[in-house]
Amino acid sequence: MTAATASVWDGLVGQRAVIATLRTAVAGQGMTHAWLFTGPPGSGRSNAATAFAAALQCPDGGCGTCHECHTVLNGSHADVTVVRTEKLSIGVKEVRDLVRSSALAPAGGRWQVLIVEDADRLTEQAANALLKAIEEPTERTVWMLCAPTVEDALPTIRSRCRLVTLATPSTAEVAAFLESRDGVDPALASLAARASQGHIGRARALARDAATRARREEIVRLPARLRTLKDCLLAAQRLAEVTKEEADALTTELDAREKADLDAGYGVVERGRRPREYAPALAELERAQKTRAKRRHLDVVDRGLTDLMSVYRDAIALATGAGSALVNEEIRAEVEQVARAATPELNLRRIGSIFEAREQMLEFNVPVPLALESLMVALRAPEEGVR
Structure with missing residues:
Protein backbone atom coordinates (compact mmCIF):
# COMPACT_ATOMS: atom_id res chain seq x y z
CA MET A 1 0.00 0.00 0.00
CA LEU A 166 -12.25 -13.81 -6.36
CA ALA A 167 -12.69 -13.13 -10.08
CA THR A 168 -10.05 -12.56 -12.74
CA PRO A 169 -9.76 -8.78 -13.19
CA SER A 170 -10.51 -7.45 -16.67
CA THR A 171 -7.75 -6.09 -18.92
CA ALA A 172 -9.15 -2.58 -18.52
CA GLU A 173 -9.15 -2.86 -14.70
CA VAL A 174 -5.56 -4.13 -14.61
CA ALA A 175 -4.38 -1.42 -17.01
CA ALA A 176 -6.10 1.30 -14.97
CA PHE A 177 -4.47 -0.07 -11.81
CA LEU A 178 -1.00 0.04 -13.41
CA GLU A 179 -1.54 3.61 -14.59
CA SER A 180 -2.95 4.96 -11.33
CA ARG A 181 -0.84 3.06 -8.79
CA ASP A 182 2.48 2.62 -10.60
CA GLY A 183 2.41 5.52 -13.07
CA VAL A 184 2.84 3.21 -16.06
CA ASP A 185 2.48 4.68 -19.55
CA PRO A 186 -1.00 3.82 -20.94
CA ALA A 187 0.32 1.89 -23.97
CA LEU A 188 2.67 -0.19 -21.82
CA ALA A 189 -0.05 -0.67 -19.19
CA SER A 190 -2.40 -2.02 -21.86
CA LEU A 191 0.24 -4.43 -23.19
CA ALA A 192 1.15 -5.69 -19.71
CA ALA A 193 -2.50 -6.07 -18.71
CA ARG A 194 -3.34 -8.13 -21.79
CA ALA A 195 -0.21 -10.27 -21.54
CA SER A 196 -0.77 -10.99 -17.85
CA GLN A 197 -4.29 -12.33 -18.52
CA GLY A 198 -5.54 -10.80 -15.28
CA HIS A 199 -2.57 -11.72 -13.08
CA ILE A 200 -1.80 -8.51 -11.15
CA GLY A 201 1.70 -9.49 -10.02
CA ARG A 202 2.63 -10.64 -13.50
CA ALA A 203 1.27 -7.43 -15.01
CA ARG A 204 3.41 -5.31 -12.69
CA ALA A 205 6.52 -7.36 -13.52
CA LEU A 206 5.88 -7.00 -17.26
CA ALA A 207 5.30 -3.27 -16.91
CA ARG A 208 8.42 -2.66 -14.83
CA ASP A 209 11.00 -4.91 -16.47
CA ALA A 210 11.95 -4.96 -20.15
CA ALA A 211 13.84 -8.26 -19.69
CA THR A 212 10.68 -9.95 -18.41
CA ARG A 213 8.76 -8.66 -21.44
CA ALA A 214 11.50 -9.91 -23.77
CA ARG A 215 11.45 -13.40 -22.23
CA ARG A 216 7.69 -13.60 -22.60
CA GLU A 217 7.83 -12.45 -26.21
CA GLU A 218 10.36 -15.17 -27.00
CA ILE A 219 8.00 -17.78 -25.54
CA VAL A 220 4.86 -16.67 -27.39
CA ARG A 221 6.73 -16.67 -30.71
CA LEU A 222 7.55 -20.39 -30.36
CA PRO A 223 4.30 -21.93 -31.75
CA ALA A 224 4.80 -20.49 -35.23
CA ARG A 225 8.29 -22.01 -35.38
CA LEU A 226 7.58 -25.62 -34.44
CA ARG A 227 7.95 -27.27 -37.87
CA THR A 228 10.57 -29.99 -37.48
CA LEU A 229 11.62 -32.32 -34.71
CA LYS A 230 14.81 -30.28 -34.36
CA ASP A 231 12.70 -27.12 -33.94
CA CYS A 232 10.77 -28.83 -31.15
CA LEU A 233 13.85 -29.98 -29.24
CA LEU A 234 15.51 -26.57 -29.57
CA ALA A 235 12.31 -24.84 -28.43
CA ALA A 236 12.06 -27.09 -25.37
CA GLN A 237 15.68 -26.38 -24.50
CA ARG A 238 15.21 -22.65 -24.92
CA LEU A 239 12.01 -22.56 -22.88
CA ALA A 240 13.78 -24.39 -20.05
CA GLU A 241 16.65 -21.88 -20.25
CA VAL A 242 14.44 -18.78 -20.43
CA THR A 243 12.36 -19.83 -17.44
CA LYS A 244 15.47 -20.79 -15.46
CA GLU A 245 16.94 -17.34 -16.15
CA GLU A 246 13.81 -15.66 -14.81
CA ALA A 247 13.62 -17.96 -11.77
CA ASP A 248 17.29 -17.30 -10.97
CA ALA A 249 16.70 -13.56 -11.26
CA LEU A 250 13.99 -13.91 -8.59
CA THR A 251 16.09 -15.96 -6.16
CA THR A 252 19.76 -14.96 -6.53
CA GLU A 253 19.56 -11.72 -4.56
CA LEU A 254 17.45 -13.33 -1.82
CA ASP A 255 19.88 -16.27 -1.54
CA ALA A 256 22.82 -13.92 -1.15
CA ARG A 257 21.03 -11.85 1.48
CA GLU A 258 20.11 -14.96 3.49
CA LYS A 259 23.72 -16.20 3.33
CA ALA A 260 25.01 -12.81 4.51
CA ASP A 261 22.51 -12.82 7.40
CA LEU A 262 23.61 -16.32 8.40
CA ASP A 263 27.27 -15.32 8.31
CA ALA A 264 26.58 -12.24 10.40
CA GLY A 265 24.56 -14.25 12.89
CA TYR A 266 27.44 -16.67 13.44
CA GLY A 267 30.13 -14.01 13.34
CA VAL A 268 31.67 -15.45 10.20
CA VAL A 269 33.97 -13.25 8.14
CA GLU A 270 35.84 -14.12 4.98
CA ARG A 271 38.70 -16.58 5.80
CA GLY A 272 37.78 -16.22 9.45
CA ARG A 273 37.13 -18.87 12.06
CA ARG A 274 33.76 -20.60 11.79
CA PRO A 275 31.89 -21.90 14.84
CA ARG A 276 31.12 -25.61 14.91
CA GLU A 277 27.39 -24.91 14.62
CA TYR A 278 27.86 -22.92 11.42
CA ALA A 279 28.33 -25.84 8.99
CA PRO A 280 25.01 -27.59 9.82
CA ALA A 281 23.17 -24.26 9.68
CA LEU A 282 24.71 -23.50 6.29
CA ALA A 283 23.79 -26.95 4.98
CA GLU A 284 20.18 -26.48 6.14
CA LEU A 285 20.02 -23.05 4.47
CA GLU A 286 21.39 -24.43 1.20
CA ARG A 287 18.82 -27.25 1.23
CA ALA A 288 16.00 -24.76 1.77
CA GLN A 289 17.32 -22.52 -1.00
CA LYS A 290 17.57 -25.47 -3.38
CA THR A 291 13.96 -26.42 -2.65
CA ARG A 292 12.85 -22.82 -3.15
CA ALA A 293 14.74 -22.58 -6.43
CA LYS A 294 12.99 -25.71 -7.71
CA ARG A 295 9.58 -24.34 -6.83
CA ARG A 296 10.35 -20.95 -8.36
CA HIS A 297 11.48 -22.60 -11.59
CA LEU A 298 8.30 -24.69 -11.73
CA ASP A 299 6.22 -21.57 -11.08
CA VAL A 300 7.96 -19.67 -13.89
CA VAL A 301 7.65 -22.65 -16.27
CA ASP A 302 3.95 -22.76 -15.41
CA ARG A 303 3.60 -19.08 -16.33
CA GLY A 304 5.45 -19.76 -19.58
CA LEU A 305 3.01 -22.53 -20.44
CA THR A 306 0.13 -20.18 -19.68
CA ASP A 307 1.67 -17.75 -22.17
CA LEU A 308 1.89 -20.55 -24.75
CA MET A 309 -1.77 -21.39 -24.19
CA SER A 310 -2.69 -17.78 -24.88
CA VAL A 311 -1.31 -18.09 -28.44
CA TYR A 312 -3.51 -21.10 -29.23
CA ARG A 313 -6.46 -19.41 -27.55
CA ASP A 314 -5.90 -16.39 -29.83
CA ALA A 315 -5.63 -18.66 -32.88
CA ILE A 316 -8.96 -20.30 -32.00
CA ALA A 317 -10.58 -16.88 -31.56
CA LEU A 318 -9.35 -15.77 -35.00
CA ALA A 319 -10.37 -18.99 -36.75
CA THR A 320 -13.87 -19.03 -35.27
CA GLY A 321 -14.48 -15.30 -35.60
CA ALA A 322 -15.14 -15.02 -31.88
CA GLY A 323 -14.37 -11.32 -32.01
CA SER A 324 -12.62 -11.23 -28.64
CA ALA A 325 -9.49 -9.12 -28.25
CA LEU A 326 -6.21 -10.96 -28.76
CA VAL A 327 -3.96 -11.47 -25.78
CA ASN A 328 -0.98 -11.35 -28.14
CA GLU A 329 -1.99 -8.48 -30.41
CA GLU A 330 1.67 -7.52 -30.87
CA ILE A 331 2.38 -10.76 -32.77
CA ARG A 332 -0.93 -10.95 -34.66
CA ALA A 333 0.80 -12.04 -37.89
CA GLU A 334 2.29 -15.11 -36.18
CA VAL A 335 -1.00 -15.91 -34.45
CA GLU A 336 -2.70 -15.79 -37.84
CA GLN A 337 -0.06 -18.19 -39.15
CA VAL A 338 -0.84 -20.65 -36.35
CA ALA A 339 -4.58 -20.28 -37.04
CA ARG A 340 -4.15 -20.99 -40.76
CA ALA A 341 -1.96 -24.03 -40.20
CA ALA A 342 -4.41 -25.95 -38.01
CA THR A 343 -8.09 -26.32 -37.22
CA PRO A 344 -9.56 -24.87 -34.01
CA GLU A 345 -10.07 -28.47 -32.84
CA LEU A 346 -6.35 -29.21 -33.18
CA ASN A 347 -5.42 -26.02 -31.35
CA LEU A 348 -7.83 -26.99 -28.59
CA ARG A 349 -6.07 -30.37 -28.33
CA ARG A 350 -2.77 -28.52 -28.12
CA ILE A 351 -4.06 -26.58 -25.14
CA GLY A 352 -4.96 -29.95 -23.60
CA SER A 353 -1.37 -31.11 -24.18
CA ILE A 354 -0.10 -28.04 -22.32
CA PHE A 355 -2.33 -28.88 -19.36
CA GLU A 356 -0.96 -32.43 -19.39
CA ALA A 357 2.63 -31.14 -19.35
CA ARG A 358 1.83 -28.90 -16.38
CA GLU A 359 0.36 -31.85 -14.50
CA GLN A 360 3.40 -34.04 -15.29
CA MET A 361 5.78 -31.47 -13.79
CA LEU A 362 3.70 -30.22 -10.87
CA GLU A 363 1.97 -33.43 -9.78
CA PHE A 364 4.22 -36.26 -10.95
CA ASN A 365 7.64 -34.59 -10.67
CA VAL A 366 8.61 -35.27 -14.29
CA PRO A 367 11.89 -33.39 -15.03
CA VAL A 368 11.25 -30.05 -16.72
CA PRO A 369 13.40 -30.70 -19.84
CA LEU A 370 11.74 -34.07 -20.51
CA ALA A 371 8.21 -32.73 -20.06
CA LEU A 372 8.93 -29.75 -22.32
CA GLU A 373 10.46 -31.90 -25.07
CA SER A 374 7.38 -34.13 -25.10
CA LEU A 375 5.13 -31.09 -25.14
CA MET A 376 6.88 -29.35 -28.04
CA VAL A 377 6.62 -32.48 -30.18
CA ALA A 378 2.89 -32.57 -29.41
CA LEU A 379 2.59 -28.90 -30.46
CA ARG A 380 4.50 -29.40 -33.72
CA ALA A 381 2.80 -27.95 -36.79
CA PRO A 382 1.06 -30.66 -38.86
CA GLU A 383 2.41 -31.63 -42.25
CA GLU A 384 0.80 -29.95 -45.23
CA GLY A 385 -2.73 -31.26 -45.68
CA VAL A 386 -2.75 -33.10 -42.32
CA ARG A 387 -4.80 -31.44 -39.61
Whole structure:
Protein backbone atom coordinates (compact mmCIF):
# COMPACT_ATOMS: atom_id res chain seq x y z
CA MET A 1 0.00 0.00 0.00
CA THR A 2 1.17 3.52 -0.75
CA ALA A 3 0.67 6.64 1.29
CA ALA A 4 -2.00 7.72 -1.19
CA THR A 5 -4.11 4.65 -0.55
CA ALA A 6 -7.52 5.67 0.77
CA SER A 7 -8.32 2.29 2.32
CA VAL A 8 -6.98 -1.23 2.63
CA TRP A 9 -9.36 -2.33 -0.14
CA ASP A 10 -7.90 -0.14 -2.88
CA GLY A 11 -5.30 -2.72 -3.93
CA LEU A 12 -7.96 -5.34 -4.76
CA VAL A 13 -8.45 -4.96 -8.50
CA GLY A 14 -11.82 -5.90 -9.99
CA GLN A 15 -13.19 -7.39 -6.74
CA ARG A 16 -16.17 -5.16 -5.87
CA ALA A 17 -18.40 -8.03 -4.75
CA VAL A 18 -15.65 -9.50 -2.55
CA ILE A 19 -14.93 -6.12 -0.96
CA ALA A 20 -18.62 -5.64 -0.20
CA THR A 21 -18.80 -9.06 1.48
CA LEU A 22 -15.72 -8.45 3.61
CA ARG A 23 -16.77 -4.92 4.58
CA THR A 24 -20.08 -6.33 5.79
CA ALA A 25 -18.29 -8.94 7.88
CA VAL A 26 -16.01 -6.32 9.42
CA ALA A 27 -19.14 -4.41 10.40
CA GLY A 28 -20.31 -7.49 12.28
CA GLN A 29 -22.73 -9.09 9.84
CA GLY A 30 -21.84 -12.59 8.70
CA MET A 31 -18.54 -12.69 10.58
CA THR A 32 -17.20 -16.20 11.20
CA HIS A 33 -14.01 -17.83 12.49
CA ALA A 34 -12.81 -19.46 9.24
CA TRP A 35 -12.63 -18.18 5.66
CA LEU A 36 -11.50 -19.77 2.41
CA PHE A 37 -10.30 -17.36 -0.30
CA THR A 38 -10.24 -18.90 -3.77
CA GLY A 39 -9.54 -17.52 -7.21
CA PRO A 40 -7.24 -17.95 -10.21
CA PRO A 41 -3.52 -17.17 -9.96
CA GLY A 42 -2.89 -13.44 -9.67
CA SER A 43 -6.45 -12.56 -8.69
CA GLY A 44 -5.24 -11.42 -5.27
CA ARG A 45 -6.31 -14.16 -2.83
CA SER A 46 -3.63 -13.39 -0.24
CA ASN A 47 -4.00 -9.64 -0.79
CA ALA A 48 -7.72 -9.94 -0.05
CA ALA A 49 -7.03 -11.93 3.12
CA THR A 50 -4.43 -9.40 4.26
CA ALA A 51 -6.74 -6.46 3.57
CA PHE A 52 -9.50 -8.23 5.52
CA ALA A 53 -7.09 -8.82 8.42
CA ALA A 54 -6.13 -5.14 8.43
CA ALA A 55 -9.77 -4.07 8.39
CA LEU A 56 -10.54 -6.37 11.33
CA GLN A 57 -7.71 -4.82 13.37
CA CYS A 58 -8.48 -1.23 12.32
CA PRO A 59 -10.74 0.88 14.57
CA ASP A 60 -12.25 2.39 11.41
CA GLY A 61 -12.73 -0.83 9.46
CA GLY A 62 -9.74 -0.52 7.13
CA CYS A 63 -8.77 3.14 6.77
CA GLY A 64 -5.37 2.26 5.29
CA THR A 65 -3.54 5.00 7.21
CA CYS A 66 -3.59 4.08 10.91
CA HIS A 67 -0.92 2.15 12.81
CA GLU A 68 -2.97 -1.04 12.80
CA CYS A 69 -3.45 -0.98 9.02
CA HIS A 70 0.19 -0.17 8.34
CA THR A 71 1.55 -2.93 10.56
CA VAL A 72 -0.77 -5.57 9.10
CA LEU A 73 0.03 -4.56 5.53
CA ASN A 74 3.76 -4.47 6.31
CA GLY A 75 3.69 -7.88 7.98
CA SER A 76 4.64 -6.67 11.45
CA HIS A 77 1.34 -6.74 13.38
CA ALA A 78 1.59 -8.81 16.56
CA ASP A 79 -1.85 -10.38 16.10
CA VAL A 80 -1.63 -11.27 12.40
CA THR A 81 0.44 -14.29 11.35
CA VAL A 82 1.00 -15.13 7.69
CA VAL A 83 2.23 -18.57 6.64
CA ARG A 84 3.72 -18.74 3.17
CA THR A 85 6.13 -21.35 1.90
CA GLU A 86 8.83 -21.44 -0.74
CA LYS A 87 8.81 -25.22 -0.47
CA LEU A 88 6.65 -27.66 -2.41
CA SER A 89 4.42 -28.32 0.62
CA ILE A 90 3.46 -27.06 4.07
CA GLY A 91 4.24 -29.67 6.70
CA VAL A 92 2.56 -30.69 9.91
CA LYS A 93 5.24 -29.08 12.11
CA GLU A 94 4.56 -25.65 10.62
CA VAL A 95 0.82 -26.08 11.11
CA ARG A 96 1.19 -27.26 14.70
CA ASP A 97 3.25 -24.16 15.48
CA LEU A 98 0.50 -22.09 13.90
CA VAL A 99 -2.20 -23.86 15.90
CA ARG A 100 -0.35 -23.05 19.11
CA SER A 101 -0.24 -19.39 18.10
CA SER A 102 -3.97 -19.44 17.37
CA ALA A 103 -4.73 -20.25 20.99
CA LEU A 104 -3.14 -17.02 22.22
CA ALA A 105 -5.33 -14.09 23.19
CA PRO A 106 -4.83 -11.14 20.82
CA ALA A 107 -2.36 -8.63 22.27
CA GLY A 108 -4.36 -5.75 20.86
CA GLY A 109 -7.67 -7.04 22.15
CA ARG A 110 -9.36 -7.38 18.75
CA TRP A 111 -8.58 -10.53 16.70
CA GLN A 112 -5.89 -13.20 16.45
CA VAL A 113 -5.69 -13.65 12.64
CA LEU A 114 -3.88 -16.51 10.92
CA ILE A 115 -3.47 -16.42 7.14
CA VAL A 116 -2.34 -19.56 5.31
CA GLU A 117 -1.26 -18.80 1.77
CA ASP A 118 -1.07 -21.76 -0.61
CA ALA A 119 -3.36 -23.85 1.61
CA ASP A 120 -3.52 -26.26 -1.33
CA ARG A 121 0.09 -27.21 -0.47
CA LEU A 122 -0.81 -28.58 2.97
CA THR A 123 0.24 -32.20 3.43
CA GLU A 124 -2.47 -34.59 4.58
CA GLN A 125 -1.12 -34.58 8.14
CA ALA A 126 -0.91 -30.79 8.14
CA ALA A 127 -4.47 -30.45 6.86
CA ASN A 128 -5.77 -32.78 9.57
CA ALA A 129 -3.93 -30.78 12.26
CA LEU A 130 -5.45 -27.59 10.89
CA LEU A 131 -8.93 -29.14 10.78
CA LYS A 132 -8.89 -29.79 14.51
CA ALA A 133 -8.05 -26.14 15.21
CA ILE A 134 -10.80 -24.91 12.91
CA GLU A 135 -13.32 -27.28 14.49
CA GLU A 136 -12.53 -25.95 17.97
CA PRO A 137 -11.77 -22.23 17.51
CA THR A 138 -11.06 -19.81 20.29
CA GLU A 139 -13.41 -16.87 20.62
CA ARG A 140 -11.21 -14.16 19.03
CA THR A 141 -9.36 -16.27 16.45
CA VAL A 142 -9.92 -15.96 12.68
CA TRP A 143 -8.45 -18.39 10.15
CA MET A 144 -8.01 -17.29 6.52
CA LEU A 145 -6.99 -19.95 4.01
CA CYS A 146 -6.03 -19.21 0.40
CA ALA A 147 -6.21 -21.74 -2.45
CA PRO A 148 -6.77 -21.66 -6.23
CA THR A 149 -10.11 -23.54 -6.08
CA VAL A 150 -12.46 -24.84 -3.44
CA GLU A 151 -11.56 -28.40 -4.50
CA ASP A 152 -7.97 -27.76 -3.39
CA ALA A 153 -9.06 -27.79 0.27
CA LEU A 154 -10.14 -30.89 2.15
CA PRO A 155 -13.96 -31.26 2.10
CA THR A 156 -13.97 -31.31 5.91
CA ILE A 157 -12.04 -28.03 6.01
CA ARG A 158 -13.98 -26.18 3.32
CA SER A 159 -17.30 -27.20 4.91
CA ARG A 160 -16.25 -25.24 8.01
CA CYS A 161 -15.14 -22.12 6.13
CA ARG A 162 -17.05 -19.26 4.58
CA LEU A 163 -16.12 -19.17 0.90
CA VAL A 164 -14.88 -15.98 -0.79
CA THR A 165 -14.36 -16.37 -4.54
CA LEU A 166 -12.25 -13.81 -6.36
CA ALA A 167 -12.69 -13.13 -10.08
CA THR A 168 -10.05 -12.56 -12.74
CA PRO A 169 -9.76 -8.78 -13.19
CA SER A 170 -10.51 -7.45 -16.67
CA THR A 171 -7.75 -6.09 -18.92
CA ALA A 172 -9.15 -2.58 -18.52
CA GLU A 173 -9.15 -2.86 -14.70
CA VAL A 174 -5.56 -4.13 -14.61
CA ALA A 175 -4.38 -1.42 -17.01
CA ALA A 176 -6.10 1.30 -14.97
CA PHE A 177 -4.47 -0.07 -11.81
CA LEU A 178 -1.00 0.04 -13.41
CA GLU A 179 -1.54 3.61 -14.59
CA SER A 180 -2.95 4.96 -11.33
CA ARG A 181 -0.84 3.06 -8.79
CA ASP A 182 2.48 2.62 -10.60
CA GLY A 183 2.41 5.52 -13.07
CA VAL A 184 2.84 3.21 -16.06
CA ASP A 185 2.48 4.68 -19.55
CA PRO A 186 -1.00 3.82 -20.94
CA ALA A 187 0.32 1.89 -23.97
CA LEU A 188 2.67 -0.19 -21.82
CA ALA A 189 -0.05 -0.67 -19.19
CA SER A 190 -2.40 -2.02 -21.86
CA LEU A 191 0.24 -4.43 -23.19
CA ALA A 192 1.15 -5.69 -19.71
CA ALA A 193 -2.50 -6.07 -18.71
CA ARG A 194 -3.34 -8.13 -21.79
CA ALA A 195 -0.21 -10.27 -21.54
CA SER A 196 -0.77 -10.99 -17.85
CA GLN A 197 -4.29 -12.33 -18.52
CA GLY A 198 -5.54 -10.80 -15.28
CA HIS A 199 -2.57 -11.72 -13.08
CA ILE A 200 -1.80 -8.51 -11.15
CA GLY A 201 1.70 -9.49 -10.02
CA ARG A 202 2.63 -10.64 -13.50
CA ALA A 203 1.27 -7.43 -15.01
CA ARG A 204 3.41 -5.31 -12.69
CA ALA A 205 6.52 -7.36 -13.52
CA LEU A 206 5.88 -7.00 -17.26
CA ALA A 207 5.30 -3.27 -16.91
CA ARG A 208 8.42 -2.66 -14.83
CA ASP A 209 11.00 -4.91 -16.47
CA ALA A 210 11.95 -4.96 -20.15
CA ALA A 211 13.84 -8.26 -19.69
CA THR A 212 10.68 -9.95 -18.41
CA ARG A 213 8.76 -8.66 -21.44
CA ALA A 214 11.50 -9.91 -23.77
CA ARG A 215 11.45 -13.40 -22.23
CA ARG A 216 7.69 -13.60 -22.60
CA GLU A 217 7.83 -12.45 -26.21
CA GLU A 218 10.36 -15.17 -27.00
CA ILE A 219 8.00 -17.78 -25.54
CA VAL A 220 4.86 -16.67 -27.39
CA ARG A 221 6.73 -16.67 -30.71
CA LEU A 222 7.55 -20.39 -30.36
CA PRO A 223 4.30 -21.93 -31.75
CA ALA A 224 4.80 -20.49 -35.23
CA ARG A 225 8.29 -22.01 -35.38
CA LEU A 226 7.58 -25.62 -34.44
CA ARG A 227 7.95 -27.27 -37.87
CA THR A 228 10.57 -29.99 -37.48
CA LEU A 229 11.62 -32.32 -34.71
CA LYS A 230 14.81 -30.28 -34.36
CA ASP A 231 12.70 -27.12 -33.94
CA CYS A 232 10.77 -28.83 -31.15
CA LEU A 233 13.85 -29.98 -29.24
CA LEU A 234 15.51 -26.57 -29.57
CA ALA A 235 12.31 -24.84 -28.43
CA ALA A 236 12.06 -27.09 -25.37
CA GLN A 237 15.68 -26.38 -24.50
CA ARG A 238 15.21 -22.65 -24.92
CA LEU A 239 12.01 -22.56 -22.88
CA ALA A 240 13.78 -24.39 -20.05
CA GLU A 241 16.65 -21.88 -20.25
CA VAL A 242 14.44 -18.78 -20.43
CA THR A 243 12.36 -19.83 -17.44
CA LYS A 244 15.47 -20.79 -15.46
CA GLU A 245 16.94 -17.34 -16.15
CA GLU A 246 13.81 -15.66 -14.81
CA ALA A 247 13.62 -17.96 -11.77
CA ASP A 248 17.29 -17.30 -10.97
CA ALA A 249 16.70 -13.56 -11.26
CA LEU A 250 13.99 -13.91 -8.59
CA THR A 251 16.09 -15.96 -6.16
CA THR A 252 19.76 -14.96 -6.53
CA GLU A 253 19.56 -11.72 -4.56
CA LEU A 254 17.45 -13.33 -1.82
CA ASP A 255 19.88 -16.27 -1.54
CA ALA A 256 22.82 -13.92 -1.15
CA ARG A 257 21.03 -11.85 1.48
CA GLU A 258 20.11 -14.96 3.49
CA LYS A 259 23.72 -16.20 3.33
CA ALA A 260 25.01 -12.81 4.51
CA ASP A 261 22.51 -12.82 7.40
CA LEU A 262 23.61 -16.32 8.40
CA ASP A 263 27.27 -15.32 8.31
CA ALA A 264 26.58 -12.24 10.40
CA GLY A 265 24.56 -14.25 12.89
CA TYR A 266 27.44 -16.67 13.44
CA GLY A 267 30.13 -14.01 13.34
CA VAL A 268 31.67 -15.45 10.20
CA VAL A 269 33.97 -13.25 8.14
CA GLU A 270 35.84 -14.12 4.98
CA ARG A 271 38.70 -16.58 5.80
CA GLY A 272 37.78 -16.22 9.45
CA ARG A 273 37.13 -18.87 12.06
CA ARG A 274 33.76 -20.60 11.79
CA PRO A 275 31.89 -21.90 14.84
CA ARG A 276 31.12 -25.61 14.91
CA GLU A 277 27.39 -24.91 14.62
CA TYR A 278 27.86 -22.92 11.42
CA ALA A 279 28.33 -25.84 8.99
CA PRO A 280 25.01 -27.59 9.82
CA ALA A 281 23.17 -24.26 9.68
CA LEU A 282 24.71 -23.50 6.29
CA ALA A 283 23.79 -26.95 4.98
CA GLU A 284 20.18 -26.48 6.14
CA LEU A 285 20.02 -23.05 4.47
CA GLU A 286 21.39 -24.43 1.20
CA ARG A 287 18.82 -27.25 1.23
CA ALA A 288 16.00 -24.76 1.77
CA GLN A 289 17.32 -22.52 -1.00
CA LYS A 290 17.57 -25.47 -3.38
CA THR A 291 13.96 -26.42 -2.65
CA ARG A 292 12.85 -22.82 -3.15
CA ALA A 293 14.74 -22.58 -6.43
CA LYS A 294 12.99 -25.71 -7.71
CA ARG A 295 9.58 -24.34 -6.83
CA ARG A 296 10.35 -20.95 -8.36
CA HIS A 297 11.48 -22.60 -11.59
CA LEU A 298 8.30 -24.69 -11.73
CA ASP A 299 6.22 -21.57 -11.08
CA VAL A 300 7.96 -19.67 -13.89
CA VAL A 301 7.65 -22.65 -16.27
CA ASP A 302 3.95 -22.76 -15.41
CA ARG A 303 3.60 -19.08 -16.33
CA GLY A 304 5.45 -19.76 -19.58
CA LEU A 305 3.01 -22.53 -20.44
CA THR A 306 0.13 -20.18 -19.68
CA ASP A 307 1.67 -17.75 -22.17
CA LEU A 308 1.89 -20.55 -24.75
CA MET A 309 -1.77 -21.39 -24.19
CA SER A 310 -2.69 -17.78 -24.88
CA VAL A 311 -1.31 -18.09 -28.44
CA TYR A 312 -3.51 -21.10 -29.23
CA ARG A 313 -6.46 -19.41 -27.55
CA ASP A 314 -5.90 -16.39 -29.83
CA ALA A 315 -5.63 -18.66 -32.88
CA ILE A 316 -8.96 -20.30 -32.00
CA ALA A 317 -10.58 -16.88 -31.56
CA LEU A 318 -9.35 -15.77 -35.00
CA ALA A 319 -10.37 -18.99 -36.75
CA THR A 320 -13.87 -19.03 -35.27
CA GLY A 321 -14.48 -15.30 -35.60
CA ALA A 322 -15.14 -15.02 -31.88
CA GLY A 323 -14.37 -11.32 -32.01
CA SER A 324 -12.62 -11.23 -28.64
CA ALA A 325 -9.49 -9.12 -28.25
CA LEU A 326 -6.21 -10.96 -28.76
CA VAL A 327 -3.96 -11.47 -25.78
CA ASN A 328 -0.98 -11.35 -28.14
CA GLU A 329 -1.99 -8.48 -30.41
CA GLU A 330 1.67 -7.52 -30.87
CA ILE A 331 2.38 -10.76 -32.77
CA ARG A 332 -0.93 -10.95 -34.66
CA ALA A 333 0.80 -12.04 -37.89
CA GLU A 334 2.29 -15.11 -36.18
CA VAL A 335 -1.00 -15.91 -34.45
CA GLU A 336 -2.70 -15.79 -37.84
CA GLN A 337 -0.06 -18.19 -39.15
CA VAL A 338 -0.84 -20.65 -36.35
CA ALA A 339 -4.58 -20.28 -37.04
CA ARG A 340 -4.15 -20.99 -40.76
CA ALA A 341 -1.96 -24.03 -40.20
CA ALA A 342 -4.41 -25.95 -38.01
CA THR A 343 -8.09 -26.32 -37.22
CA PRO A 344 -9.56 -24.87 -34.01
CA GLU A 345 -10.07 -28.47 -32.84
CA LEU A 346 -6.35 -29.21 -33.18
CA ASN A 347 -5.42 -26.02 -31.35
CA LEU A 348 -7.83 -26.99 -28.59
CA ARG A 349 -6.07 -30.37 -28.33
CA ARG A 350 -2.77 -28.52 -28.12
CA ILE A 351 -4.06 -26.58 -25.14
CA GLY A 352 -4.96 -29.95 -23.60
CA SER A 353 -1.37 -31.11 -24.18
CA ILE A 354 -0.10 -28.04 -22.32
CA PHE A 355 -2.33 -28.88 -19.36
CA GLU A 356 -0.96 -32.43 -19.39
CA ALA A 357 2.63 -31.14 -19.35
CA ARG A 358 1.83 -28.90 -16.38
CA GLU A 359 0.36 -31.85 -14.50
CA GLN A 360 3.40 -34.04 -15.29
CA MET A 361 5.78 -31.47 -13.79
CA LEU A 362 3.70 -30.22 -10.87
CA GLU A 363 1.97 -33.43 -9.78
CA PHE A 364 4.22 -36.26 -10.95
CA ASN A 365 7.64 -34.59 -10.67
CA VAL A 366 8.61 -35.27 -14.29
CA PRO A 367 11.89 -33.39 -15.03
CA VAL A 368 11.25 -30.05 -16.72
CA PRO A 369 13.40 -30.70 -19.84
CA LEU A 370 11.74 -34.07 -20.51
CA ALA A 371 8.21 -32.73 -20.06
CA LEU A 372 8.93 -29.75 -22.32
CA GLU A 373 10.46 -31.90 -25.07
CA SER A 374 7.38 -34.13 -25.10
CA LEU A 375 5.13 -31.09 -25.14
CA MET A 376 6.88 -29.35 -28.04
CA VAL A 377 6.62 -32.48 -30.18
CA ALA A 378 2.89 -32.57 -29.41
CA LEU A 379 2.59 -28.90 -30.46
CA ARG A 380 4.50 -29.40 -33.72
CA ALA A 381 2.80 -27.95 -36.79
CA PRO A 382 1.06 -30.66 -38.86
CA GLU A 383 2.41 -31.63 -42.25
CA GLU A 384 0.80 -29.95 -45.23
CA GLY A 385 -2.73 -31.26 -45.68
CA VAL A 386 -2.75 -33.10 -42.32
CA ARG A 387 -4.80 -31.44 -39.61
